[in-house]
Amino acid sequence: MAERDERHLVGAFPSIPKQIRAQQKRLALLESGRSLFIEKGYEQTTAKDIASYAGVATGTFYRYFSDKRQLLLALLEDKMEKLMPPVPNWMHRNPEQLLASLLENYNNSLEAIGIHRVLPELLPKDPELSEVMLEARKSLHRRIYNGLKSAKDEGLTWGDLDLDTVAWTIILMVENSPEKAKQSGSTLEYDEMAKVICRLVFPPQIMEKLYISKSEDKR
Known part of the structure; x- marks a missing residue:
């Protein structure tokens, strides 16, 4: 479609x-x-x-x-673009740090806008709007998938990753992070969320290289 x-x-x-x-x-x-x-x-x-x-x-x-x-x-x-989770740059020299910053900016922007809180009430009753939101999420999925594909082609990701599943997993994790924080009674830990996502994408040897790069950046 x-x-x-x-x-x-x-x-x-x-x-x-x-x-x-x-x-x-x-x-x-x-x-x-x-x-x-x-x-x-x-x-x-x-x-x-x-x-x-x-x-x-x-x-x-x-x-x-x-x-x-x-x-x-x-x-x-x-506000449609701002309602969608950010698209990570997996080719960045420090994707974990970049992703943590993107997640924090996204959630701060989402809270400032606030209109996303209306969607759960409206979407079940508005099929046309539901389809538009679905298409926006599919577009987001393609952008994340393409970024993962580029990283995989460079040998940076797990070789056996199903990129389609990973892309949707990332979207669901980010979209549900505010609810997770609400239910657990804790604040959102963007560094930890970014760490989990990057562990999902990168094998240990790649992460080790990234941590080395991170340490070198701090010198």
Whole structure:
């Protein structure tokens, strides 16, 4: 199946503001919707609530968005890339350190956006959006797979690795790391997570070389 552009879900907006003041109102509605979806949940939030929170009339909401779903999809469209786990660079001279930094930045960004908390409520009821998210994850999988393939071609990974399985395993580990921390009552240890993932990818002799490189970098 060809990759789909998630913008088809948004549809045509009632109005695209050109004046700065109108753009500011639209941005205020987007931020209002984001805050309320996170605080109250998608189903419990109405267009009237969003407009009131943004300090505008309900009619102003419908000037820019056909309904709250369109507003949410506009938010997701803008943040889709940031909602997906990072793609590691396995060819980096210190992939473990780089991956730990990527994971920390990703989770900090995810928490700052917050909109991912709405998805578990919405996806089971919205097949179209579910398919778009699935396509985004498949695209992410291909990018991670291709990186692993390049590393394997260079003789850096385990020779018998099933790269397809490893790529999905990495995605699932990263996606579920916040829930793991929540259930265990501990903070996310990005260095430890990166270490586990790199042990999954690299055999001991390669990791030994990487640790040597890391030690040399600190001198």
